[in-house]
Structure formats: C-alpha cells, structure tokens
Amino acid sequence: MKQPVTELVDVLEQASRLLRRLSTAGGLSAAASSALIRLIREGPMRITELAHAEAASQPGMTQLVTRMEREGWVRRTPCADDRRAVTVTVTPEGADLMARRRAERTDAVGALVDGLAPADRAAIAAALPALARLVNS
Amino acid sequence: MKQPVTELVDVLEQASRLLRRLSTAGGLSAAASSALIRLIREGPMRITELAHAEAASQPGMTQLVTRMEREGWVRRTPCADDRRAVTVTVTPEGADLMARRRAERTDAVGALVDGLAPADRAAIAAALPALARLVNS
C-alpha cells in the first residue's frame, strides 16, 4: 500500500476542508467543538488535562474555556481537593448545541452519501470500522 | 445507510483533528496550505477566483496572499488584459514546501496504516475511490 497512502492523505485533507465549511451551529468554532466533544465523551476535567488532550497550551486553553464559559457552554468549578485547580464541565446548553451541530453535519454528509452509487456506499460502509481504527490509533 | 452516516461523520471529524496536529512543515497554516494545494493543482488564478474557490472573502484572500507573498510562497503578477486584476502564482519555494509537507504527512499516515490488520488496509484501499468521489461532490 504505497501509492494508496498518498491518495488516502489527499482524501482526508479534502474531508477536513469539507467539514470546516459545514454548518457550525450557533457560532461553534473548530477549537470549541473539539474541546466540547472531548468533555462530553470523557467527562469533566481540569484545564491542564484538557490542554494536553487537545494538544494546546495551558494559557490557550484558559482563554478558550473563558470564551466558552461566556457563551454558556461550559462551567468552571473549583476542585475540592486542590484549591489551585478548576474543573471544566459542559452545561446542558453546551450539550444541546453539540447535538444540533452533529445532526446538521450528519444531514449534510448524508445528502452527499445519497448522491453516490450504491457500490460506493457499500465500499465506504465496509471500510468504516477500519477507518475508525486508523484515526483512533 | 442510516446509522453509518453518523459513524462516517465521526470518523471524518477525528481525521480532521488528527491531520491538524500532523507536521505543518515550515509554519504552513491550514489556510495557506489549502490555497497552495489549489494553486498547484489548478494553476495560477486571480484573487477573486481563489477567494470563491476557497469559500473565503475577497479581503480575507488579499490578506492571505499578502502573508504568503511575504513568506515567498506565491507571487502577484499584474494581468495583461485587465489592469485592475492580479494573478497569484506559486513560487518554486512554495511548491517545494508543499512537497515536503505532503511527504511528512504521507509518512505519518503511512505509519498508522502499517499498524492496521491486512484486512483493514484492504478495506480502506477498496473504499478510496468512493471516498474521493464523496469529498469532491
């Protein structure tokens, strides 16, 4: 699989650009939605943890959390065991917004999928588990 | 293909985040590399054309081109037939940088692909043409 890797990278890059222009319900930025997805999937966590997980700097994450808190998508709560630290939690409003964004993106991609030939749809469906393992590795 | 669309969106989102953290040779931003990829693939074009193609505003593209010109990746040349317009051309330096970035990303994704089971690699290879049609539609 030598040349196919090049094609795969091209496809993934184009997919990125496609998604970047999709929806963005309620002014959700890429940085904010990535952090919210993680907080929803992995639960509340500290600024430092979130910064590491998102490959961002600690000050950068402080600022992102500040903007998300201002929008009402997350909440800071002091840690009981360490008074220096805070825990970032997704609010119901933040969770709702992410659900809407997900639905919008699913609709948009679904429309594109509907435009494919049945054989193409089948090939993509068959490759999904493999692709999931690839992007999670 | 109802539930698979949801999975497909998840996979594409994760692929985006994965690529976002890959390489970025020589300080290439996502916006710059997307524009450079297009200019290399489709040839020199005007600011307005490039702005439309990249789904950006005209002033935004003027500024991106200004930054890329300052880095030596592109060149502005006046249009012979319309003295209001300019043509944006990729320099050899810009093309070299994109080639390096592409190689780095191909290596990184190739390493991930090598970690998959042979059946997974085959499934992804089989789906590539379909995925290419999807992201180009």
Place this chain on the structure above:
DNA sequence: TATTGTTATACTCTATAACTATA
C-alpha cells in the same frame, strides 16, 4: 521549589465596511 491557572502581549486568520483604480 513545583504546579495550576491567569494575565500580558503578539501574531495569524477571518469578516464586514469603506476606499481606490479600472472597466
């Protein structure tokens, strides 16, 4: 002294509005 988080500062990226030059 080390760690958690914030503030200060600077740069990229992006948009809308106002402007200049040419058509």
Place this chain on the structure above:
DNA sequence: TATAGTTATAGAGTATAACAATA
C-alpha cells in the same frame, strides 16, 4: 455604475513569557 483589489478595523484562536496562588 460595476468590478478587482486593498485598507481599516475588529474579534477568534493560539503561542510564549511573566505572574499569582497553592501545594
């Protein structure tokens, strides 16, 4: 008057350096 591009201005996103409070 319409179009091509630029300039002005503002806000998001991000980084490093300097700082505060707590461990």
